[in-house]
Amino acid sequence: MRALRPGATFEIQRLLAPAEALAEYLGAVPLRPLGTERVGLDAAFGRILAHDAIAETHYPADDRSTMDGFAVRSCDGDAPRRIVGTIRMGHAPPGPLRPGEAMRIPTGGVLPPGADAVLPVEDATENGDDLVPAAVPAAGDCYTPRGDDMAPGDVVLRAGRRIAAAELSVLATLGVVGIEVYRRPRVAIVSTGDELVPPGDRPGTGQVRDSNRWAIAGGLIALGCEVVHLPRAIDEAGAIRDAIAGGLAIADAVVLTGGSSVGARDHVPATIDALGPPGVVVHGLRVKPGKPTVFGAVGTQPVVGLPGNPTSALTILDAIACEVFRALTGETGARRATVAALAAEPFAGRAGWTWYVPAALDPSGGARPLTLRSSHTSLLARADGYVVLGPERVRIEPGEPVTLIRYGGAG
Numbered sequence: 001m002r003a004l005r006p007g008a009t010f011e012i013q014r015l016l017a018p019a020e021a022l023a024e025y026l027g028a029v030p031l032r033p034l035g036t037e038r039v040g041l042d043a044a045f046g047r048i049l050a051h052d053a054i055a056e057t058h059y060p061a062d063d064r065s066t067m068d069g070f071a072v073r074s075c076d077g078d079a080p081r082r083i084v085g086t087i088r089m090g091h092a093p094p095g096p097l098r099p100g101e102a103m104r105i106p107t108g109g110v111l112p113p114g115a116d117a118v119l120p121v122e123d124a125t126e127n128g129d130d131l132v133p134a135a136v137p138a139a140g141d142c143y144t145p146r147g148d149d150m151a152p153g154d155v156v157l158r159a160g161r162r163i164a165a166a167e168l169s170v171l172a173t174l175g176v177v178g179i180e181v182y183r184r185p186r187v188a189i190v191s192t193g194d195e196l197v198p199p200g201d202r203p204g205t206g207q208v209r210d211s212n213r214w215a216i217a218g219g220l221i222a223l224g225c226e227v228v229h230l231p232r233a234i235d236e237a238g239a240i241r242d243a244i245a246g247g248l249a250i251a252d253a254v255v256l257t258g259g260s261s262v263g264a265r266d267h268v269p270a271t272i273d274a275l276g277p278p279g280v281v282v283h284g285l286r287v288k289p290g291k292p293t294v295f296g297a298v299g300t301q302p303v304v305g306l307p308g309n310p311t312s313a314l315t316i317l318d319a320i321a322c323e324v325f326r327a328l329t330g331e332t333g334a335r336r337a338t339v340a341a342l343a344a345e346p347f348a349g350r351a352g353w354t355w356y357v358p359a360a361l362d363p364s365g366g367a368r369p370l371t372l373r374s375s376h377t378s379l380l381a382r383a384d385g386y387v388v389l390g391p392e393r394v395r396i397e398p399g400e401p402v403t404l405i406r407y408g409g410a411g
Contacts, residue, residue, distance in 0.1 A: 188247030258308030
């Protein structure tokens with residue numbers, strides 16, 4: 001799909017659904033991670049694992065108590081035992097456990113040879129050196145067997161997984177202190193438009209502060225990218241060409257906001273085409289908001305043109321274009337943070353289209369749609385997420401279940 005000529009209109013029947021657009025784009029532009037680097041545990045949070053993490057031994061390495069109590073032999077039944085020692089944390093048991101014996105053991109303590117259960121303190125009475133059970137222990141009670149968590153050869157974390165708190169714990173447990181992660185892709189951001197002024201300036205008549213770049217920057221950083229801010233480009237083909245070329249020279253990808261529609265001064269699609277193949281792969285999506293989105297590339301470097309309206313730009317990045325950048329970061333199997341709710345008001349879309357409807361949660365947990373105004377900057381900040389409608393299910397009635405997707409929703 002090539003860029004439309006200036007002044008043309010979108011041919012609705014040719015617009016692609018989000019999944020179709022991504023499939024066409026990723027089929028035309030072979031995206032892959034951009035190499036690896038080694039980082040320490042203190043720098044690994046949020047990075048993408050480049051190699052599988054594999055257990056090389058048993059975890060735990062020994063049978064370990066899950067309760068404060070007494071290590072016992074279950075075959076001794078409810079008969080009294082003689083307390084013959086105390087097991088200390090971080091030390092081996094003082095010896096094996098013989099018939100009719102018990103040893104005091106703390107939570108996490110190593111069971112002695114011969115023991116096959118732990119009797120919790122609340123289920124026993126000490127009478128001098130004797131232990132009187134109040135319950136009959138069963139084999140396997142109250143301890144974690146050796147290797148119950150991880151065994152040699154287990155693939156505990158797959159390559160492509162984002163490293164969060166739980167993953168750091170696993171890596172530290174495995175003794176991995178130097179972690180091979182994918183390099184963060186650098187993405188240059190270009191805002192286009194004669195009407196834009198820096199956030200610190202007071203806008204004049206017809207001007208607006210350049211807020212889109214900051215929303216897009218936050219979204220890209222959350223995806224695991226490094227961001228490079230380039231100067232605003234005015235609505236002239238030459239300025240936009242220079243901005244894109246400059247971004248491609250210093251970054252792995254370029255994201256533009258504005259100039260992607262089909263008006264006489266919307267130069268982004270034609271400029272991407274002019275910079276080299278494959279050029280524009282997708283121009284226009286069967287979605288709301290964000291119809292004039294552009295997916296292009298110069299060589300294997302993505303050039304994504306997002307709409308100039310704030311709500312449209314951030315929604316398209318969050319819901320669709322995120323997959324382009326995940327392909328560069330190496331992240332696979334990302335899970336979206338969602339909230340299950342009931343519709344407090346009707347949600348309505350359009351047959352054959354995909355609509356991303358901003359929604360807010362009320363105190364009772366119901367979800368209500370917010371009026372969609374693509375030009376509103378504060379809309380998404382007031383929303384708790386968005387509900388996807390269509391292309392088949394185009395209406396949700398009050399009381400019906402809805403799934404609300406959190407913005408920036410990797411969870």
